[in-house]
Amino acid sequence: MTTLNGKIDTVRLGGPDGPETGVQGFGAMGISEFYGDTDEAAARDxxxxxxxxxxTLxxxxxxxxxxxxxxxxxxFVAAHRDEIVLATKFALERRVDDPTYRGINNDPAYIRKSVEGSLRRLGVETIDLYYMHRRDPxxxxxxxxxxxxxxxxxGKVRQLGLSEVTGPELREAYAVHPIAALQSEWSLFSRDVEHSAVGAAAELGVTFxxxxxLGRGFLTGSFADAGKELAEGDFRRSQPRFTGENAERNAxxxxPLRAIAAExxxxxxxIALAWLHHRPAVHGLTVVPIPGTRKRTRLLENAAATRIKLSAADLAALEPIAALVTGDRYPDMRSTSAAREA
Structure with missing residues (x-):
């Protein structure tokens, strides 16, 4: 397995005047929810x-x-505030009395209420990067x-970000205020953002x-049937790409991924992460993937992917995968940018 020696390279988030951050970030979502129980001590490690x-992102x-x-x-933030770039989001509205409820709220009053809550919970005076988690048209x-x-x-926020917006929507938002980052699903399994969002981000200098x-873990090659192999409470059990015939076909x-990995x-x-780290050369933009994990060994494995150089033949062999994937990204795609592409 490719290993990491030293630290990963750095880039500027949102352009030359933005904060310096590692070329790969960390998605913390799975620590608290969606992927089963968490060993908190291991997650802190x-x-x-x-x-x-x-x-550092x-x-x-x-x-x-x-x-x-x-x-x-x-x-963790308090102990390392000057060493990290802290990103959080608003807009996905949930209710404690109804765990299944998922609303989208872009109302100005809700935004202000949300930022105050995040500042309090994170224990900071300023959020480095504040995203609109989902767009309400x-x-x-x-x-x-x-x-x-x-x-x-x-002074409550340093930079702005958007998530799951189309290229035209990104341009519309940028006309109001510069956008530093666009966060959307993008992998060998999900490339619909290349229809318009990637090009707009490159044009505007927005970091993607x-x-x-890793396709919610599918690109690790570790399982073929979520219904049989994932624990109760793991949200992937309900994802179309992870169940039944879809899972078998996608596996x-x-x-090609396994063969290139062996080479x-x-x-x-x-290899899946290395493919993303080759996107800047293809599309002309800065890309900072945020794989998540609760294990130190996986974190270091993911970071080491930044060292892998894929050949033109490797990239050509990986190119067809996304077009052959069966099943949507979510059971309900209405909140994604894909649903609003012309």
Whole structure:
């Protein structure tokens, strides 16, 4: 397996004047929810390993664990505030009395309430990167992004980000206030962002932050039937790409990934991440994937993927995979950018 020596390389988030961050970040969502039980001591050790490896962009959201994820991160943030770039999000509205409820709220008053809650739970005075987690087309960008821009003026937020927006939507928001980062699902299994969002980000100098860069674990090649192999409470059991015939067909698509991994003495996960780290050369933009894990060993494995150089033949062999994937990314795709592509 390819290993990491030293720290990963760095880039500037959102352009030459943005903060310096590792070329790979850390998605903290799974620590608090969605992927089964967490060993909190191991998760804290993983966070320390991330910093040691130069993984300094730490990504959370107020929706993860109903705020518990931000609270979990707070001691780590306090200990390393000057060493990390802290990102969180608003807009996914949840209710404690109804765990199944998922609303999208871009209302200005809700934004202000959300930022105050995140600042309190994280124990900080300023959030480095504040994302709109999902777009509600019923609320004009001039209102929602305008409110986010006010938070920058007030010193509560340093940079703005968007998640799951189309290229035209990104341009519309950017006209209101510069956007530093666009976070959307992008991987060998999910490439719909290349329709318009990637090109717009490159044009505007917006850093692209791929979430689920390992296809929610599918690109590790570790399982073929989520219904049989994932624990109760793991949200992937309900994801279309992970169940029944879809899972079996998608698992068969990983053979090129496994073959290339063997040639590079790497894991399939490392090759999948390396593919994303080759996107800047293809699309002309900065890319900072945020794989998540609760294990130190996986964190270091993921970080080592930044060292892998894929050949033109490798990239050509991986190119067809996404077009052959069966099943949507989510049971309900209405909140994603894919649903709003013309």
């Amino acid at each position: 993983t966070l320390e390993a991330a910093l040691e490896a130069g993984v 730490i990504d959370t959201a107020d929706a993860y664990g109903h705020g518990a994820n931000e609270e979990f991160l707070a001691p 019923a609320v004009p960008f001039a209102e929602s992004v305008g409110t986010m821009a006010e938070l920058v003026k007030e 932050v791929p979430y689920s860069p 068969a698509l990983l053979e 590079h003495d790497a894991t399939p996960a490392q």
